[in-house]
Amino acid sequence: MDDNFFLNISTDTSTSSINSSKSNSKVTGGKWKDRRKAQLSARGIKKTPKAKPSVESPSNNPENELQPQKTKAKHDYPVDERDQKKRSAPIADHENRGPAKQARFVEGRGVAGKNNTYVSSLFTSNAEITKRDYDNELELKEASNAPLADSTTFDGLGLNEILTKQLTEHMKLSNPTKIQRSVLPRVLTRERDLFVQAQTGSGKTLAFVLPIFQKLMECKDLNRTSGIFALILAPTRELATQIYSVMETLNRCCHRIVPGIVIGGEKKKSEKARLRKGVNVLVATPGRLADHIENTERLDLSNIRYVVLDEGDKLMELGFEETITKILKDIETTSRITATTKLYPNLPYKRINILCSATIRSNVKKLGEISLKDAETVNVNSVHDVEDMELIENIAAPDQLLQQVCVVPPKLRLVSLASILKDVTKDSSQGSRTIVFLSCSDSVDFHFQIFAKGGKKFNKITNEQEDPDDNSTVITSPLLSDTSVVYKLHGSLSQQIRTSTLSAFSKAPADQHTIMFCTDVASRGLDLPYISTVIEYDPPFATEDHLHRVGRTARAGKSGRSVLFLLPTEENYLDKISQYHPNGVQHKSYEELLKIGFGNKWDMDATTWHLNVERWLLEDTGAHDLAARAFTSHIRAYATHLSSERDVFNVKSLHLGHLAKSFGLRETPKKLGHNSNGDGKKKKENPKDVMFRRARQAAKAQSDEFNFM
Numbered sequence: 087m088d089d090n091f092f093l094n095i096s097t098d099t100s101t102s103s104i105n106s107s108k109s110n111s112k113v114t115g116g117k118w119k120d121r122r123k124a125q126l127s128a129r130g131i132k133k134t135p136k137a138k139p140s141v142e143s144p145s146n147n148p149e150n151e152l153q154p155q156k157t158k159a160k161h162d163y164p165v166d167e168r169d170q171k172k173r174s175a176p177i178a179d180h181e182n183r184g185p186a187k188q189a190r191f192v193e194g195r196g197v198a199g200k201n202n203t204y205v206s207s208l209f210t211s212n213a214e215i216t217k218r219d220y221d222n223e224l225e226l227k228e229a230s231n232a233p234l235a236d237s238t239t240f241d242g243l244g245l246n247e248i249l250t251k252q253l254t255e256h257m258k259l260s261n262p263t264k265i266q267r268s269v270l271p272r273v274l275t276r277e278r279d280l281f282v283q284a285q286t287g288s289g290k291t292l293a294f295v296l297p298i299f300q301k302l303m304e305c306k307d308l309n310r311t312s313g314i315f316a317l318i319l320a321p322t323r324e325l326a327t328q329i330y331s332v333m334e335t336l337n338r339c340c341h342r343i344v345p346g347i348v349i350g351g352e353k354k355k356s357e358k359a360r361l362r363k364g365v366n367v368l369v370a371t372p373g374r375l376a377d378h379i380e381n382t383e384r385l386d387l388s389n390i391r392y393v394v395l396d397e398g399d400k401l402m403e404l405g406f407e408e409t410i411t412k413i414l415k416d417i418e419t420t421s422r423i424t425a426t427t428k429l430y431p432n433l434p435y436k437r438i439n440i441l442c443s444a445t446i447r448s449n450v451k452k453l454g455e456i457s458l459k460d461a462e463t464v465n466v467n468s469v470h471d472v473e474d475m476e477l478i479e480n481i482a483a484p485d486q487l488l489q490q491v492c493v494v495p496p497k498l499r500l501v502s503l504a505s506i507l508k509d510v511t512k513d514s515s516q517g518s519r520t521i522v523f524l525s526c527s528d529s530v531d532f533h534f535q536i537f538a539k540g541g542k543k544f545n546k547i548t549n550e551q552e553d554p555d556d557n558s559t560v561i562t563s564p565l566l567s568d569t570s571v572v573y574k575l576h577g578s579l580s581q582q583i584r585t586s587t588l589s590a591f592s593k594a595p596a597d598q599h600t601i602m603f604c605t606d607v608a609s610r611g612l613d614l615p616y617i618s619t620v621i622e623y624d625p626p627f628a629t630e631d632h633l634h635r636v637g638r639t640a641r642a643g644k645s646g647r648s649v650l651f652l653l654p655t656e657e658n659y660l661d662k663i664s665q666y667h668p669n670g671v672q673h674k675s676y677e678e679l680l681k682i683g684f685g686n687k688w689d690m691d692a693t694t695w696h697l698n699v700e701r702w703l704l705e706d707t708g709a710h711d712l713a714a715r716a717f718t719s720h721i722r723a724y725a726t727h728l729s730s731e732r733d734v735f736n737v738k739s740l741h742l743g744h745l746a747k748s749f750g751l752r753e754t755p756k757k758l759g760h761n762s763n764g765d766g767k768k769k770k771e772n773p774k775d776v777m778f779r780r781a782r783q784a785a786k787a788q789s790d791e792f793n794f795m
């Protein structure tokens with residue numbers, strides 16, 4: 087048994103009375119046990135042998151178990167007498183449990199070490215939190231990714247009247263952003279490859295889409311049957327869909343220029359039909375495009391004048407290097423640009439490649455070598471030759487972002503999350519949009535269920551009341567507030583569901599509180615409107631992804647807040663992300679966090695809330711399995727943190743027992759591990775096989791997640 091895992095099984099009252107009563111009688115001589123017996127009988131107490139775990143055993147009584155626990159462990163927060171009393175007060179709503187329910191309730195439980203289940207109290211035995219120097223309190227500055235407030239206008243940058251009108255009148259964008267000011271005129275007037283680097287939410291999409299659209303508009307005879315002139319590659323289907331919808335908006339002011347999209351998850355047949363009808367700008371995910379190049383005869387890439395690679399580092403991270411190299415080679419070898427120059431004199435005489443990324447990793451440089459020739463690097467402050475890429479530093483998070491960090495002991499993670507969500511959803515006069523990032527699909531499913539299906543009472547849904555919409559990814563959350571709706575998004579959902587979930591989330595009424603539980607599939611490039619809070623409940627697998635996640639808020643000059651949860655063993659992660667937060671971060675203690683949602687009686691109310699989750703899992707086997715799966719998948723995902731970050735995210739430093747508690751589970755991690763393997767008899771695996779199995783799992787998880795094919 088793990089030493090740190092505190093046993094908290096409620097004590098038999100008769101035993102406690104023994105401890106509390108004092109006697110003057112003294113018994114001497116004989117064996118130790120006989121002396122003890124004689125001493126007890128002198129006090130009129132009959133010693134009963136230790137009961138084996140059974141339903142009848144008082145120590146197994148769920149009523150006792152649901153009492154806040156009396157423990158010897160030290161509290162890691164100030165405890166006054168009043169709080170102590172509150173913690174020992176009985177928790178309502180469990181007295182009515184019938185015998186059958188009680189039996190189920192204790193099913194699988196036993197004393198510690200027998201059936202491997204424990205009930206530990208939330209506020210005991212938690213890891214100490216080292217006091218880091220948090221002096222660098224956050225200093226919020228003016229928005230760094232906002233539209234320019236000076237006299238710079240879109241037409242001043244060379245945009246034609248029709249497009250300018252579309253932007254200002256229909257899209258309500260009056261001034262360009264800094265990166266648009268830098269990129270727009272370059273693509274309109276020069277024929278040089280570009281590496282575009284700018285903050286999240288700074289308007290990079292319009293920066294490359296607008297000039298390409300205008301150049302095509304300038305070709306009078308160009309229509310949908312003329313061929314594909316621009317190709318935009320994005321790493322995720324969601325991002326590709328988003329870029330396509332920007333193109334569609336522009337198409338409203340010039341119907342001749344037709345955008346098209348090919349991404350996985352859709353019927354290839356309908357994509358082929360679309361390609362056959364003709365498109366001029368093709369947005370695609372690399373895997374699907376490569377598939378069409380192989381199998382779709384009508385796909386003609388010979389006219390391509392512009393290739394844009396959006397989110398370059400993610401494209402590389404997902405292993406598209408080879409696919410992109412092949413696509414570019416195919417474009418190169420089939421190109422008829424020279425032959426058609428006279429037909430389209432306004433288009434560039436050579437192919438222009440544009441690579442975009444907010445973060446620079448060595449893989450982006452590699453992609454630059456593959457895709458760019460004699461390129462310029464453009465960021466908001468400077469323009470220089472791409473050879474100087476080495477000089478470019480990673481970009482920081484937007485200056486107006488309020489970055490909060492909270493170090494939370496593992497057992498208190500779930501209640502801390504509940505607290506913050508309660509807080510963001512409490513205002514009934516106006517709505518809010520929140521994104522919660524988790525490590526894996528199973529964990530998303532579980533947390534979605536906690537805040538949705540469980541409802542106010544975490545009732546088990548019986549067969550008669552079975553929700554017909556059981557697979558829904560959008561559901562109301564009375565647990566938080568009457569106007570709260572929760573969503574889930576991850577790579578294991580079908581593309582149709584992913585698309586409709588995002589669309590519903592984006593169009594939610596302004597007075598609704600919407601919360602989306604998701605994996606990193608939503609971290610890249612997604613432009614969801616009015617996100618006010620991003621919660622990184624699990625830190626990302628690569629530090630750069632932190633920047634992309636927090637970048638879902640504080641976009642285009644708007645304010646935003648991001649909360650990063652860290653375990654006490656992960657505090658040094660702050661050193662890794664400090665490069666993205668030159669203005670500092672704001673530290674919140676977990677006590678503060680718990681107070682904002684649970685109020686002054688936070689310890690008592692958080693305990694009750696958590697016990698309700700635990701009880702729900704004990705009563706509902708389906709929910710319990712979901713929790714167990716989420717826990718094991720989470721640990722597995724944790725082990726896939728980049729090796730360069732293992733000093734912070736080391737799976738060996740995790741307190742698995744406490745972490746299981748934050749999934750509402752009472753079994754020991756060992757038992758959960760065995761269950762997740764299907765049977766109790768686990769064969770010892772060859773370490774080499776373990777390594778290969780984990781590598782396969784990690785690779786599969788990545789590809790499942792992004793589902794790019």
Ligand SMILES: Nc1ncnc2c1ncn2[C@@H]1O[C@H](COP(=O)(O)OP(=O)(O)OP(=O)(O)O)[C@@H](O)[C@H]1O
Pocket residue numbers: 233259260261262263266284285286287288289290291292444610611612613637638641642
């Ligand atoms: N000139 C502008 N004025 C106001 N809003 C703008 C302007 N240009 C773009 N936006 C808006 O800014 C938001 C962010 O734009 P976009 O998605 O292109 O950012 P990005 O730089 O690509 O971010 P990320 O790196 O996260 O992908 C969008 O909602 C877009 O409509």
